[in-house]
Structures are given as C-alpha cells and as structure tokens.
Amino acid sequence: DIQMTQSPTSVSASVGDRVTITCRASEDISRWLAWYQHKPGRAPQFLIYAASSLQSGVPSRFSGSGSGTDFTLTISSLQREDFATYYCQQADSFPYTFGQGTKLEIK
C-alpha cells in the first residue's frame, strides 16, 4: 500500500500569513493527488485534484504543486475560515490512502 506522510502535523498561523503543507508519497504517484479541508462537525471539502487543479468554487488563494512523491498545498493569505484540518489523498492505486492530516490553528 502507498503511504502518505504530511508535515507538519500542526501549524499555528495568523490571518494574512502564507502557509505551506507538504505531503510525501512512499512511491511515485505521478500527479494522482487531492487535497481536502475538514472542519469539525462538517463534511470534508474537496479543494485540489491532479496535484494542482483547483476545484470549481475554491478560492484562488489555495494552490497545489508537485509530482512523483512530493507535493505541497499553499494558502497564500490565510483567512479566518481557512482554519481547519487538511488532508492529502493519493488516487494512483487502491487502496486509496490519506495523509494523517495537518491541523491549521490560529496563532
């Protein structure tokens, strides 16, 4: 199975900051990677697919990059509503696997 490792596990930041979260796959997954945002008690939200394509309706301050084994999610200027937990997910092969999550907290 492909293992997905995110870093950091948690990060504190302020409104307006730029934040980058990384995700590493245990083997080459090309660009078969998605990012999700999850807030407690809410349905997860689909942000980015194919490593860098922005899902319709997602603010442009979110961006993704990478290929192969190393990927990043960047939020260019944090807004209050962005504080949540973020997950990467590989879709290269079954069983699909998620990273352990990165909790983004207000400083």
Add this chain to the structure above:
Amino acid sequence: EVQVLESGGGLVQPGGSLRLSCVASGFTFSNHAMNWVRQAPGKGLEWVSTISGGGTVTYYADSVKGRFSISSDNSKNTVYLQMNSLRVEDTAIYYCAKDTSRYGTYCDSWGQGTLVTVSS
C-alpha cells in the same frame, strides 16, 4: 446541486451488523463511483470502500475486507455499506462521497456523515 445523504448509523454490540445507506441526487448516478470514508474519534480520514458507477467493480480497505460489503441500486440512486462482524475499532463517523470519475479517483461531494458506535 449535488447532494449526498447518509443514514443507518447507530449503536451496535461487537460482532453485530449494521447497514448504512447513502442517497445521492443532482448528478447521473451510474456515471460516477461512490466511496465510503470514515473518521474514528480523534483520528484522521480513512478510506473504506469504493464501488464503480454501475456497480460492477468494488474495492475495500484491508481493515474491512471480508467483513464489509458495498453495493448500489441505480434505480434508487443509493449506495449501501453492509457491515458485519463489527469491532470496537470500527467506531467512527462514516462519510459517503461522490467520485469525480466512473471507476474511482477523488471524492468531490461528501455527506455530513453517520455515526457508528460499536460497544458492549
């Protein structure tokens, strides 16, 4: 507008069974795979199972293989997750999610989840 709504969660004893349902609307159901993803208390997201659009192909996480069964009814736009031989570690919120493709890739629309508690 795409909508996904789960039901069927509840309290069950270890070794028991439960069937979750997920009704979808707002898209051509047979053209999209459907997924179940769960989140145990204090843990992250864990993919559980996927069924292809049309219901011909299924996939399972190793942790549930042989105990859980996914199926779909295109006439009712509904996907099911039959859970047998439940264990305490199956306790989680179970989310149903529409896939972007027919055979499974990304989860683009999620339900609010249904809570399954396995406890004596």
